[in-house]
Structure formats: structure tokens, C-alpha cells
Amino acid sequence: MTPTFEEAWSDIQLRLTPGTVVKNWSADKGYTGGRFKITGLDSSSVLIQSEHMNQERHVSKGDFERLFAFWPAYTCGTVGRSELAKRSQNTTYILSILHWREEDERSPASTRLILPAAAAPPPDMVSTTRTGGHDEYGKWILREATGGHAALSGPSVEIDYGVGQPARIDATVDDVAVEIESRVSKQVRGAVLDLICHPHPKKLLLLLPVHMNNPEVTAEQCRKILKRFCPDGSFRVLVLKGSGNDPQLAEDRAVVAGALTDLKSALVASDNQRLSSKQAFQAMFAFLQQYYERGGRKDNLGAVLSDIQSIFEDGMPADPAAWKDWLDAVETVLEKTPH
Numbered sequence: 001m002t003p004t005f006e007e008a009w010s011d012i013q014l015r016l017t018p019g020t021v022v023k024n025w026s027a028d029k030g031y032t033g034g035r036f037k038i039t040g041l042d043s044s045s046v047l048i049q050s051e052h053m054n055q056e057r058h059v060s061k062g063d064f065e066r067l068f069a070f071w072p073a074y075t076c077g078t079v080g081r082s083e084l085a086k087r088s089q090n091t092t093y094i095l096s097i098l099h100w101r102e103e104d105e106r107s108p109a110s111t112r113l114i115l116p117a118a119a120a121p122p123p124d125m126v127s128t129t130r131t132g133g134h135d136e137y138g139k140w141i142l143r144e145a146t147g148g149h150a151a152l153s154g155p156s157v158e159i160d161y162g163v164g165q166p167a168r169i170d171a172t173v174d175d176v177a178v179e180i181e182s183r184v185s186k187q188v189r190g191a192v193l194d195l196i197c198h199p200h201p202k203k204l205l206l207l208l209p210v211h212m213n214n215p216e217v218t219a220e221q222c223r224k225i226l227k228r229f230c231p232d233g234s235f236r237v238l239v240l241k242g243s244g245n246d247p248q249l250a251e252d253r254a255v256v257a258g259a260l261t262d263l264k265s266a267l268v269a270s271d272n273q274r275l276s277s278k279q280a281f282q283a284m285f286a287f288l289q290q291y292y293e294r295g296g297r298k299d300n301l302g303a304v305l306s307d308i309q310s311i312f313e314d315g316m317p318a319d320p321a322a323w324k325d326w327l328d329a330v331e332t333v334l335e336k337t338p339h
Contacts, residue, residue, distance in 0.1 A: 005068045009061060012097065015104050016041055019254045021261070022048075025096045027075050034324055036093060037258055048093055049262070063088045064097075071098055133244035134208050138180035139170065141240065141249070142206070145256040146173050159198050167194050175200050176263050182208035182243065185218040192222050196229045202263045203235040206256065208243045215239045236263060286329035291322065 003011070016038050024034040040047035045058045066087045073079040074095070084091050142150045150171045151157060158166035171178040177198040181188045188207065195203045205222055209215040219237045226235045236259045242248030291304060308322045 002072060005065050008068060008098070008101065009064060011105070012046070012064075012101055013041065013043070015101060016046065016097070019258055022093075022096050022100045024092055025099045026081060026092075027077065027095075028081070036096070037262070039258075046093075046097065050093075057090070057093075059090045059093050063090050064094055067091065067094045068098065134182035134210050135170070135180055135244075137242065137244040137247060138182070138206050138208055138240070141242075141252045141256055142171055142173070142178060142180070144249075144253045145260060149173065150178070156200075159194055161197070167197075169194050169198055172198075172200060173204075173260055174264060176202040176204050176260060178204045178206065180206045180208070182210040182212075184211045185213065185221070188212065188218055189221060189225065192225050196226065201234060203230060204256075204259060204263060205235070205237045207237065207239045209239060209241075210243050210245075234263075283326075283329045283333045286332050287326050290325050290329060 018038055018040055020038040021035055022038065024032045024036070026032060034050070036048045036050040038046060039049050039056055043061070045060045046064075047056050047058055049056045067074075067084055070079050070084060070087075074081075074084060081091060081095075084095070088094060139150075139152060143152075150173050152171045156172040157168050157170070159169065160166050169177055170180045177195055177200040179191050179195045181191050183191075192205065195205060203226060205219075205226075207215055207219055207222075212218045216239060219239050222237045223235075226237070238255060238259055240248070240252045240255070242252050288304070308326075
């Protein structure tokens with residue numbers, strides 16, 4: 001029996017939790033390769049953050065209701081994606097969540113991301129009020145978020161400035177350089193220099209709200225500094241909820257794990273890398289060919305234009321998977337042809 005919209009919306013509210021990862025899906029293509037994360041929800045909207053998207057996006061209950069009315073017809077193929085795009089700017093997210101709900105209802109264990117419960121931190125870490133205790137809390141959260149895979153020492157954390165002993169950041173996780181800071185804002189901004197100079201292409205700054213007058217302002221300052229020197233999408237700045245004095249274990253671990261997942265999957269492309277006219281034309285062809293193949297050779301021009309139109313303030317296309325296709329196409333062309 002098909003549920004009413006209110007029944008489906010209540011079910012979504014019960015099943016979705018912050019940190020849940022949902023794969024992009026469409027009726028004609030299946031899973032399209034991209035994904036997005038649920039960062040919050042309430043009775044009126046769902047808050048999501050997609051790959052290659054720096055800002056969170058609110059998807060309203062009204063948007064869900066407009067598309068839910070066509071859900072049976074869409075899944076049966078009698079209503080196309082381009083028709084739904086006329087009724088909402090968030091078709092990718094809504095359709096993927098509606099499909100996720102049905103899959104989760106049938107087989108919860110196979111579709112839901114569940115983080116294991118956090119272990120208790122070492123007693124000496126949470127009992128101290130020294131800065132070192134706060135930094136140890138941040139490192140413990142990082143270890144828990146990575147399943148113990150974060151490198152906290154060794155050559156990977158060193159930065160060679162060419163004079164004197166190497167400088168060191170707090171950790172690395174694969175190709176992500178990590179700094180953990182709880183000091184005053186001026187010292188935090190200074191630590192960003194080491195993060196920028198570290199050779200790893202992706203950066204993660206974790207701020208513990210201890211000695212900064214306004215941690216959110218400090219975080220935004222650091223984002224603006226990193227944006228001057230690092231490609232878009234290659235960095236994250238997080239203000240943790242807890243500290244050595246006031247641990248917020250589960251929440252901080254989930255947030256850090258989510259940020260690392262986003263960074264690891266991000267394609268870091270340099271915005272100042274220019275394509276020649278010939279390369280741009282070849283990239284366009286490669287993009288359309290990949291889109292056509294991914295759609296099972298069924299897509300028409302109207303569907304393509306509906307998916308790639310830029311209708312949001314962040315400049316991303318209506319279908320976030322199309323942005324990944326474009327970056328892949330550019331990378332393919334740059335690898336094959338010199339400027």
C-alpha cells in the first residue's frame with residue numbers, strides 16, 4: 001500500500017539521522033556515482049551537503065511534497081526527470097532520499113551508514129585543563145574517526161622549510177593534512193601557514209572552542225585564508241563541540257569522520273588552470289559522451305540541460321553528479337593533450 005505524503009515524511013524523519021550518507025539515484029540510471037550527506041533535519045526541512053559543494057542546502061518539506069505526488073509515476077517511467085525539475089530545484093536530493101527510504105525499509109542494514117559507538121577517552125585526557133589536554137582530545141577524536149589510521153608522527157607530518165628543523169602539523173590521514181588548535185585566534189591563524197605549506201593537497205583544520213573569543217569568527221577567518229591559497233573543495237574548517245574539559249565524543253567523532261569522507265572523495269581541481277579552445281571543446285564532448293553512457297544511451301538534450309543548469313547560489317548544477325562528470329572530462333582531456 002502506497003503511503004500518504006505525511007506518512008512518508010514522518011518515516012523519513014524517523015529514519016534519517018545527521019551523518020547518513022545517501023547515494024545519488026534516478027529511475028532511469030540507477031546509482032549515478034555521487035552522494036550527499038544529511039547534516040540536519042527538522043519537521044520542515046532536510047539539511048544536506050553534497051560532494052563538491054562547500055555550503056549546506058535546505059530542502060523543504062514543500063519540495064518533497066510536490067515531487068512525492070509524482071513518485072509512483074516517476075518510478076514507473078511515465079513521468080520524466082525533466083518534468084519534475086519544473087517543480088523543484090532539488091530533484092536529485094529528493095528522489096534519492098525517497099528511493100533511500102524504500103531501500104532502508106526493505107533492508108536497513110544494507111543501506112544505512114551506522115557509526116560504531118565511541119569508546120571512552122583516556123581519563124588523563126579529559127581531566128586536565130592544560131592546552132595539551134585539549135589537543136589530546138582532538139587527536140583522540142581524529143583517531144576514533146579514522147579507526148586508528150591517522151598518522152600522528154613520522155615523516156608525513158613534517159614540513160621542510162629549507163632552514164633548521166622541520167615544522168610539524170598534528171596529523172595526516174591519507175592525502176589530508178590535519179591541524180588541531182585550541183589556542184587564541186592569532187596563534188590559530190599562524191598555524192594555518194603550516195597547513196598551507198604542507199605538501200598534502202587537502203587540508204583539515206579542527207578548532208576546539210577553548211581560548212578563542214569567538215570560535216566561529218576564527219573559523220571563518222581561516223576559511224578565507226585557505227581559500228586564497230588552496231583550490232575550492234580542498235579544505236574544511238570545523239569547530240568541534242567538545243574539548244578536553246567538556247568532551248562531546250559521539251558528535252565530534254561523527255562530524256570529523258564526515259569531513260574526512262568528503263575530502264577523500266573530493267576531486268581537487270585548480271580553478272586557475274586554463275583550457276585552450278580545443279581542449280574545452282574536447283572536454284565538452286567527453287562530458288556529453290560520459291553522461292550519455294551513464295544514462296544507458298537514453299538521454300535527450302532536454303534532460304541534459306535540466307541536469308546541468310546552474311540554479312543555485314553556490315553555482316552547482318541541478319544534478320551534482322553532472323559536476324563530477326565535468327571534472328572527470330576536464331581531467332581526461334588535460335591528461336591526453338598538452339596546452
